[in-house]
Amino acid sequence: MAWFKRSKENIESETQRRELPDGQWRKCDQCGEIIHKTELGQHVYTCPKCGTHFRIGSKEYINCLLDEGSFKEQDSKMRSADPLKFTDTKKYRERIPEAIKKTGLYDALRWGTGKIEKKNVVVAVMDFSFVGGSMGSVVGEKISRAIDRAWKTKSPLIIVSSSGGARMMEGALSLMQMAKTSAKLARLAEARIPYISIMTDPTTGGVTASYAMLGDVNIAEPGALIGFAGPRVIKQTIGKDLPQGFQRAEFLLEHGFLDMVVHRKEMKATVSRILSHLS
Amino acid sequence: MAKTILDFEKPIITLEEKIEEMRRYSENPDIAQEIKKIEKRVNQLRQSIFADLTRWQRVQLARHPERPYTLDYINLMVTDFVEFHGDRAFRDDKAIIGGFGKLDSASVLLIGHQKGRDTKSNLHHNFGMPNPDGYRKALRLMKLAEKFNIPVVTLLDTPGAYPGLEAEERGQAEAIARNLLEMSRLRVPIVVVVIGEGASGGALGIGVGDRILMLENTWYSVISPESCSSILWRSWEYKEQAAEALQLTAPDLKKQGIIDDIVPEPPGGAHRNHEQMAKILKDVLLGELKDLAKIKPEKLLERRIEKFAKMGAWVG
Numbered sequence: 001m002a003w004f005k006r007s008k009e010n011i012e013s014e015t016q017r018r019e020l021p022d023g024q025w026r027k028c029d030q031c032g033e034i035i036h037k038t039e040l041g042q043h044v045y046t047c048p049k050c051g052t053h054f055r056i057g058s059k060e061y062i063n064c065l066l067d068e069g070s071f072k073e074q075d076s077k078m079r080s081a082d083p084l085k086f087t088d089t090k091k092y093r094e095r096i097p098e099a100i101k102k103t104g105l106y107d108a109l110r111w112g113t114g115k116i117e118k119k120n121v122v123v124a125v126m127d128f129s130f131v132g133g134s135m136g137s138v139v140g141e142k143i144s145r146a147i148d149r150a151w152k153t154k155s156p157l158i159i160v161s162s163s164g165g166a167r168m169m170e171g172a173l174s175l176m177q178m179a180k181t182s183a184k185l186a187r188l189a190e191a192r193i194p195y196i197s198i199m200t201d202p203t204t205g206g207v208t209a210s211y212a213m214l215g216d217v218n219i220a221e222p223g224a225l226i227g228f229a230g231p232r233v234i235k236q237t238i239g240k241d242l243p244q245g246f247q248r249a250e251f252l253l254e255h256g257f258l259d260m261v262v263h264r265k266e267m268k269a270t271v272s273r274i275l276s277h278l279s
Numbered sequence: 280m281a282k283t284i285l286d287f288e289k290p291i292i293t294l295e296e297k298i299e300e301m302r303r304y305s306e307n308p309d310i311a312q313e314i315k316k317i318e319k320r321v322n323q324l325r326q327s328i329f330a331d332l333t334r335w336q337r338v339q340l341a342r343h344p345e346r347p348y349t350l351d352y353i354n355l356m357v358t359d360f361v362e363f364h365g366d367r368a369f370r371d372d373k374a375i376i377g378g379f380g381k382l383d384s385a386s387v388l389l390i391g392h393q394k395g396r397d398t399k400s401n402l403h404h405n406f407g408m409p410n411p412d413g414y415r416k417a418l419r420l421m422k423l424a425e426k427f428n429i430p431v432v433t434l435l436d437t438p439g440a441y442p443g444l445e446a447e448e449r450g451q452a453e454a455i456a457r458n459l460l461e462m463s464r465l466r467v468p469i470v471v472v473v474i475g476e477g478a479s480g481g482a483l484g485i486g487v488g489d490r491i492l493m494l495e496n497t498w499y500s501v502i503s504p505e506s507c508s509s510i511l512w513r514s515w516e517y518k519e520q521a522a523e524a525l526q527l528t529a530p531d532l533k534k535q536g537i538i539d540d541i542v543p544e545p546p547g548g549a550h551r552n553h554e555q556m557a558k559i560l561k562d563v564l565l566g567e568l569k570d571l572a573k574i575k576p577e578k579l580l581e582r583r584i585e586k587f588a589k590m591g592a593w594v595g
Contacts, residue, residue, distance in 0.1 A: 086525075
């Protein structure tokens, strides 16, 4: 027999359980708002209630940045050569085809030419879904070719980053992609061709410490995590909790490393306005 | 400070100690004969051990606490050294040393990571882990060298850029990125030498140049074997395997087309003979700088950019 008897009604949860049929609905991880697929598209994959920017792929980003149908992709099938025959718990040679199958992409970056409000541009957009958006030889070479194209055609360059950093499985070659891309950007700068860097959630490690931070104009999406070391590593090093908002876009704006934080809805118009001054 | 002896060094050191002991009786011709025999054995043993070092053992040598550091090379290689301080923006970062000195008769700018030898000096130099201010000091000095047409030598030896809260606040990523870009277009010759640990962006932040060299027992990669183990194997226990997988030694990087040359170390490694190591490096640097001095700045920059543009391996 129970010692106590509940005198009132059972406690009921305020929120009702809502079933989410596959693919049609998406729940915001921040505020819990449930958003229909069509609405998600209208809001360029941000939460209409709290404004959280969801991670999107290069295809979606290109759609919201470029004039419709203007994008011409280059080197779409370039893939890693596994130069080190790298093996950890699994062979890198096996990881690559798995990632290709899972994402439908060949590596973590797509580049090509296109137009923003009728202006010719060269764009490169990263895909976080492909091995954490990590930069290996393919990302480095594609960025490098995008810069070469911008240089040759005197078109402004736009790079949209989202990356966990350099790709471990290509060792020092991945590290050297930082130098390679930055060296090419030096040449672009000498030719006085504008480069706009857009950082999305998350942009960390070797990508931040090379092309992402080297824009003539550095823009980030609201709330994006941007840094060199990951928050977990820093927390371990200093042995203290990190302050609220640390390494977020607004924090970087405050500390002088970004020109602006721009909502995805406003990104195209903002980039276009900047280019009207710089080119 | 207690002498550090790595496991695989033990058989060599034991024989060497035996020779030392025997030298005390070396007037005896029989013993002198015996010493010669053992010396020969030591040399053979050393050669066979060092020919078969695993990648992890190279990492251990690169971290040997008695290895020469940047300031040791400066003391042993150059004259009239003047150290310069500060980034003119926030503070002087002691994890990176920079200043001008004479290599034989010509001035060079020497920049390098600096580790400490004991707790006190390690705290002073932050274990050779720079903050953004260190990279900005390095860049300021490189611009100064460019202004007066003085070549640059950088010495890489860091366990990584410091992953601290203030480092992030002051833009660790931006500082490193800026150096990569500016070093790519610095109009004077740059020679880069990995003298110990070349850990990731923290090393590369002063590592763009016309010639990239590694001392024989050093490592250079995108991540340390320990961190790689913790991420990919989810345990700190696989550092030996991670070192193998990363292929981070000087011969590995030569094969990958990243470095130009390997600088030989004295028998048993750089820590066994600082003077000899510094002499070898000095001669190598003089040769490199002499060759680079013949190239016009425009050509030099073009070649520098192309050098890095070639790095990588892809299909399609």
